[in-house]
Amino acid sequence: MRMQACPHCGAQNSVKRTKCYQCQKPLAAEAPARQAEASPASRWEAIELGREGKQRVLRPGSDPISLSAPEAPSAKQRPRFLPERRSALKHVRRMSVFFRELHTLTRSGITLAPACREIERRSPSNLRAMAREMAEAAEAGKPLSTAMENHRALLYPWHLGVVRAAEAGGFIPEAFEQIAHAYEVEWDTRSALRMRLYFYVVLGLPAVLLSLPLILTVAQPIPPEGWTPQTVIGTVIHYFRVVSMPIAAGVIGLTFVWQVLQSIAWFQGAQQQIVSRLPIVGRVARAAALDRYLATLGLMLRGGLPIAQAAEEAAIAAGNAALTPRLLDMVPRLREGAALSELLAESRLLDSDTLNMAATGEVSGSLPEMLARAAGYYREENEAKRKMLLRLAQVLFGVAWIIAMGSLILFGVKVYFDFAFRTMDWMLEGFE
Numbered sequence: 001m002r003m004q005a006c007p008h009c010g011a012q013n014s015v016k017r018t019k020c021y022q023c024q025k026p027l028a029a030e031a032p033a034r035q036a037e038a039s040p041a042s043r044w045e046a047i048e049l050g051r052e053g054k055q056r057v058l059r060p061g062s063d064p065i066s067l068s069a070p071e072a073p074s075a076k077q078r079p080r081f082l083p084e085r086r087s088a089l090k091h092v093r094r095m096s097v098f099f100r101e102l103h104t105l106t107r108s109g110i111t112l113a114p115a116c117r118e119i120e121r122r123s124p125s126n127l128r129a130m131a132r133e134m135a136e137a138a139e140a141g142k143p144l145s146t147a148m149e150n151h152r153a154l155l156y157p158w159h160l161g162v163v164r165a166a167e168a169g170g171f172i173p174e175a176f177e178q179i180a181h182a183y184e185v186e187w188d189t190r191s192a193l194r195m196r197l198y199f200y201v202v203l204g205l206p207a208v209l210l211s212l213p214l215i216l217t218v219a220q221p222i223p224p225e226g227w228t229p230q231t232v233i234g235t236v237i238h239y240f241r242v243v244s245m246p247i248a249a250g251v252i253g254l255t256f257v258w259q260v261l262q263s264i265a266w267f268q269g270a271q272q273q274i275v276s277r278l279p280i281v282g283r284v285a286r287a288a289a290l291d292r293y294l295a296t297l298g299l300m301l302r303g304g305l306p307i308a309q310a311a312e313e314a315a316i317a318a319g320n321a322a323l324t325p326r327l328l329d330m331v332p333r334l335r336e337g338a339a340l341s342e343l344l345a346e347s348r349l350l351d352s353d354t355l356n357m358a359a360t361g362e363v364s365g366s367l368p369e370m371l372a373r374a375a376g377y378y379r380e381e382n383e384a385k386r387k388m389l390l391r392l393a394q395v396l397f398g399v400a401w402i403i404a405m406g407s408l409i410l411f412g413v414k415v416y417f418d419f420a421f422r423t424m425d426w427m428l429e430g431f432e
Helices: 033-038 043-047 089-107 112-122 125-139 144-154 157-169 172-218 229-262 265-275 281-302 307-318 324-328 331-335 340-347 352-364 367-431
Strands: 003-005 012-014
Touching (some): 089 112, 089 172, 112 125, 125 144, 157 281, 157 307, 172 229, 172 281, 265 281, 281 307, 331 340, 340 352, 352 367
16 A cells, blocks of 8 residues: 655555544645646546536545546546446456455555556456556556556446545455455356356247247148148248247347447436336345445545545445435535434435444444444345345246246147147048
């Protein structure tokens, strides 16, 4: 971790701190107002657009590293709390290993630059460039988030929010552990669902598409001259073209459209708004976002950051389009001196037990510890709800498969017996 000496007492402090932990005097003089107006007031102004199309501005001098923020992106860049398009299962597994190794190396006492260089040597090609740029940023004394910004296609936006919050509070290893845990949970969930979908879609759907033309051919009236091999083959090919191929093309087209919609900001926001209102899925997404918010807020307060800045950083790290705007609305009132527990109660996002813990933490001076404990409860709730959701999804997949295959089998049996009776009538008419 990079350190700086206090100009008043000489004590060593993290470069992210604004006041010395020993003498409580400011480590750097506040920039004049005209300089704050000419430069970005915070790194959020340089990297994120506000919800009304305006840039978010914090109070001048609230962040000592704000003037080293990256250049402002184009106005078309979507807000960071919207998730990016999900990658393949193999990529999720690689990212979980990448951040788990970073967490292990940094927790053991290895500095950031050597840790990133070590991971760069054995990382896959698509992650090697990000590890190299992270090492170069650490060697140059720049925040890691500036290097991660160049690889948004590999990361979720809330990951960047967690890393920025960690840089401000000085808890980089904890941030890597939080990201690695999220990737591991996602890999477990996606692998369990993919195994079921692989069986039902990859193995079952081709069987249905191949058998359906045969069943429809048998259901046709018997030609006056009878069935010939050429007539049977022609009819089967006809139904394969007009029935099976359109169904396969429709499934492939819907999959492609879904992938395209997943990369659009407004669709992601609408999807999260809808998901947050669903009975079980909404509780899982809500618990995961509140876990990230409370854990990040507690770590940043433990690092000595002002509560308003910590609340804004934690709201971005929550990474939920339905909850992040409501959490950001509390920041102006926190700067005015309002109590965090009162604002959380007004937002109606947390349960009563968490609100009581936050109020107790404010009174006793142990708010970071109480927030960390509350985040642990939400993580346990997320795990329990996720497992229940997986079991429910497995049951629903099985029921849907049984209904589809049962309907197809019953239709095939009906067509078979109808064909047998029609064949018998046709043969009797031939004898007459």
